[in-house]
Amino acid sequence: YHRDDFYFELEPFTIDSLDNFSPEAIAPQGTFISAGILPPLEMNMTLREDNSLGFYMQTAEEGIELYGGVGTFYNDIEMSSGGLRGYGSFDYLNSSSTSDLYMMHPDSMMARSRSFVLREQTEGIEYPRVENSVADLKLIPGENQLEISRVEEVFKIYNDSIFHGGNLALSPSGLTGSGVMGFPDARFESDQFRYGYRTLSADSSGVKLSADSFEELPFLTNDVNIFVDLDQGMGEFRANGDATLVELPYNLYETELDQITWDMNKDEVSLSQGKILPENDVDIGIDSLRTNGPTYTSIHPQQDSLNFVASEATYNYKTRILHARGVPFIKVADAFVFPYEKKLDIGYRATMSMLNNAKVMANQVTRQYLIYNASIAVNGALDYSGSGYYDYLDAFGNAYQLYFDKIWVDTSILTLATANVAEDASFMLSPYFDFQGEVELSADLPFLSFDGGTRLVHSCDIVKSWLRFTAVVDPADIRIPIPEQMQSTAQNKIFSGTMITRDSTHIYSTFLSARKDYFDVNITTSNGELIYDPEREDYIISTPEKLADMSWPGSYLRLETEQCRVYGEGPVNLNLDYGLVNMVSTGNASHKIAEGExxxxxxxxxxxxxxxxxxxxxxxxxxxxxxxxxxxxxxxxxxxxxxxxxxxxxxxxxxxxxxxxxxxxxxxxxxxxxxxxxxxxxxxxxxxxxxxxxxxxxxxxxxxxxxxxxxxxxxxxxxxxxxxxxxxxxxxxxxxxxxxxxxxxxxxxxxxxxxxxxxxxxxxxxxxxxxxxxxxxxxxxxxxxxxxxxxxxxxxxxxxx
Structure with a gap:
């Protein structure tokens, strides 16, 4: 309150008996000027309970105008050191409120209401009916606007089944609001709602639709221009811009499009793209498939934005099923999946219907693997699984039909498929390597991967074991990885190189085979890669560098199948312990198996x-x-x-x-x-x-x-x-x-x-x-x-x- 426009102008007065007077005796006459809050009032000032000069008054039955007729106040008004206060009720336009305290300031009036109601108005500037009990009110006379803010309870608006949670602003131009509008099966959220008697509109609003509970929403979009007609039971939502994001939280899917039609009575939305999208020709090696329409994308946290294009789609938020039609293919991980008849459905939590009689082509760049007669479950953009058939060719042109009973995608976003090869299947990587285990297709590689065991093909007097390994194998250049400690398919340790028994009774050789006794140790060994040299008829183990250049340092081991000799280069461990005398040795060693030399x-x-x-x-x-x-x-x-x-x-x-x-x-x-x-x-x-x-x-x-x-x-x-x-x-x-x-x-x-x-x-x-x-x-x-x-x-x- 500024003294220049908020003051009490006194008429001349006298005070009798200054040394002995009562507070009631102080009542000077004058005019109260309140900076335009109230009209000028002729009254007597009195000494208030807080020992300040002020007044207490009751309005007439018709109330008193505030702020030059912006609103009307009823009941009691008090002035003291606590300011100018009102106790009672206040009318503004079609609204009425009651409060235990209205704080009146030159630029505003604030109160927490005990009740608030806005009566509907059907002609001219329309208002819906609005009700609440406790609300924060702020009248801004300079803008001729009443701000109504939610405290606890939501506002009832239109009828008892529709609510508003947030803030409202009432003015002669209409009722606006910000926050959340709640319908029985819809939620709208906007910074600027416009309310008609039976209509709701907003230039930019979020939309949520649900037939049951809003704890897990079936339908959601944001930043759309909305117009809802309660009498027609219809809603039209248009994108602000080229497209808006539409989310289906129950289904965990989303899409971008520009046109949505809501039928309240059918619990249904029709999704469409009003603007014509450019057509995309995709040559996938089987056919040229043309795609046109919105892209539907999964937001499931484990589906990595799985998406597909559908020329048509409908969504019923009561059954919560998205029906997509005209789906030419789905890009999954590094593959194309082709749904039978271009149809699919999306259910709860992004569950896609099983795609039977489908085809899979992998990868999307090389397109070298075609799996047919497949049953595919698409679980995400980087994850699909199923089964199907594939034709394999070895280095000599022999064809084998592999049934991939398991098709999936690994963590490096590769299509993988496995077929099981039994030990008695007589399956060979080449004439020099038997194989049992899993055959794995990895779509980014030109060759299959083998995860199982290989066994050498020779006639030397060395026990043969199945070496456990996993490797991508080029049939024309087979290289088996050899770790420092090899294992058999039975999870037993196996060895390569010349061994000496712990008691030095004899020396013998291993080559992908078990040692005779737990305490036997290698004199020579090697690791790296195992290859077969067809010209020398030798199996060789060494590092890739040494296999390419024998002058390279490192261990080297060779089984000469013609002579049955094991030859090694690199560190040579004679298995001797001389206490404080240390020995180090390297070079080459040769063991002729038959002769024992x-x-x-x-x-x-x-x-x-x-x-x-x-x-x-x-x-x-x-x-x-x-x-x-x-x-x-x-x-x-x-x-x-x-x-x-x-x-x-x-x-x-x-x-x-x-x-x-x-x-x-x-x-x-x-x-x-x-x-x-x-x-x-x-x-x-x-x-x-x-x-x-x-x-x-x-x-x-x-x-x-x-x-x-x-x-x-x-x-x-x-x-x-x-x-x-x-x-x-x-x-x-x-x-x-x-x-x-x-x-x-x-x-x-x-x-x-x-x-x-x-x-x-x-x-x-x-x-x-x-x-x-x-x-x-x-x-x-x-x-x-x-x-x-x-x-x-x-x-x-x-x-x-």
Whole structure:
């Protein structure tokens, strides 16, 4: 309230007995000016209960005009420090309200009503009947408008079965509203409704239709121009723009179109496209199908916007069935599905009717797979399932009819189909691979996928097992994936490579077969891919890179079916445990199955705690002998071993250094061992049950000294239950030799070099003893007796042929 236009203009007055007067004595006469809320009022001011000057009055029976005749107020009006208030009722146009408090301000009047009613008006500016009890009212005299807002209960409008939930605005130009209009089987939501006596319209409204409950709506659309005629029982909804989105929540479908006709009496809507859509020609390889009409799209959360075009559609929101006709095809995942007679229905939660006698073409780009006589359940844009028939051709032109008893779509949006092949079906991937299991069609691939087991076709004395695998197979280039740990179709572990028994009783080979005992371990193995080389008649396992280029590092395994020999390259595990003495080896190994012969060609490094001074003496002496032949560091065997141990990049760097300087600038850390043999051939001796060799071996380095020379050697590695042992006798000349022997807990050495012996002999035992980590056998090195060397040579020669 501003003092310039809201005030009490007093006439002259006197107050008697200031030191002794009663509040009732204060009643000055004057004129109340209320900024246009009330007309100017001649009255007496009185002292109110809050000790402010004001007044309390009752209106005449005909009430009092407010805001220059905008409305009429009835009953009591009070002015105090709490402002200008009214208690009673208020009429505005055809409306009447009652309230316990009307707050009157120069620019507005606000109240919470006890009752509100708008009487209908059928002529001129039409009004429907509106009723409510509690509502928030705000009269804005400057706009000549009464705002009526819902508090709790909805407004009854037109009749008791139709309601409005939201806000209304009444003015001389009509009744408008925003919020929700509720019919027995419809809900409309708009920011601007226009109400006639028996009509409802809006430029933009949402529409929901339901014959039963609105908890799960059958029909929904938004932003349509609506006109509803209650007397005709019809509604027309037109899109604002080219099309509007129509949702069928019960069916979980939606479409975009521009014209909807609602028949209230039939509980039905007709869906149509008034505008002519461009026709689309789709050449799917069978026929050129022409599509025209709205696109219907599933909004089921698990159907990924499944959609189809239908030239005709009707929807009854009581039966809740969408009937679509003129559907040429459905794009599902990567496939075309062709409904029989171009018909389908959509029911509860996007359930599409089963499509019998349908065809499936996959994929949509290559269109290379045609499944016929199919029964298809379309479950979503990325998901359909069913069964059907397909004709398969192998690499030799043989045709097989596969019955795909299961057709589905995987998570990568691919059409898949599986057929089961029994073990006794004599099904072969090629003449070299038997197969049992599932045949899977994957529509994005030019070849079928096989998920089951394959078995090799050969006559070697190796137990044959069914290898469990899953792979896409090109019949002209079959490649079976081989993991590090293979399994049979019976979920048992199977192996490939040469094996050694835990007690070293013998060596045998596997190739996609079971090991003889749980504790048997691989000496050689490989993983990657299994192929068949028809020219060599070999099965080969290796990485794709090594299969393409044998100079590539990595493991390699080959079963030569003509000779029945298993040949391997890469890491070679002799299955030996020497405590604090570490061994690393790589190279190649060969096992002739029938003959029982096992040979290796290795590079082998040994690392053990030892006197660096004595090691320096040993390396320097052997390196100084001019008559020793050099190791061929350019041999394929050596070059490949370098790549296996060091990697391609470092191996290539060392190869360049060797070409430039004749030696390495520095021994790489991975190459540096206490003793490193770079040309060693070990052979399994079944009689002695050991790996042994007698002949020339190449020594790459001893400690930090590069040697790269060949010496004569007697070498034996033995696995024993009481602990593994080895003996190494290196003979560099008539008077130059070194002997190294290991038994559990100790290393013994002896040499023709007295300086070497003296260094070891003079060391304190505490300097020669290594405790090791918890659980490891303690280790000590010392001088060996000459008798031990003699016994080793004698025993070694005893088992020589």
């Amino acid at each position: 096992f040979d290796t060609h290795l590079v082998l490094g040994l690392d053990f705690p030892f006197s660096s001074e004595a090691l320096q003496v040993m390396g320097a002496e052997i390196d100084s002998l001019p008559y020793l032949n050099p190791v061929d560091l350019t041999s394929p065997h050596y070059q490949l071993a370098m790549k296996d141990l060091l990697g391609r990049d470092m191996a290539n760097t060392l190869e360049r250094q060797l070409g430039l300087y004749g030696a390495y600038e520095e021994i790489p850390a991975q190459w540096k061992h206490t003793i490193f043999f770079n040309d060693l051939s070990l052979k399994w001796n079944q009689e002695s049950r050991s790996f042994r060799y007698n002949g020339m071996v190449g020594i790459g380095n001893i400690g930090d000294i590069q040697v790269n020379k060949k010496v004569e050697a007697y070498i034996e590695f033995v696995e024993r239950g009481s602990g593994d042992v080895f003996d190494i006798y290196l003979r560099a000349g008539e008077r130059t030799w070194y002997y190294i022997a290991y038994t559990p807990g100790g290393l013994q050495v002896l040499s023709s070099n007295r300086t070497f012996n003296a260094i070891v002999f003079d060391l304190k035992e505490s300097d020669r003893r290594i405790k090791g980590r918890p659980g490891q056998t303690p280790y000590v090195y010392s001088l060996a007796a000459r008798r031990r060397l003699d016994l080793f040579i004698s025993r070694f020669l005893e088992f020589e042929e």
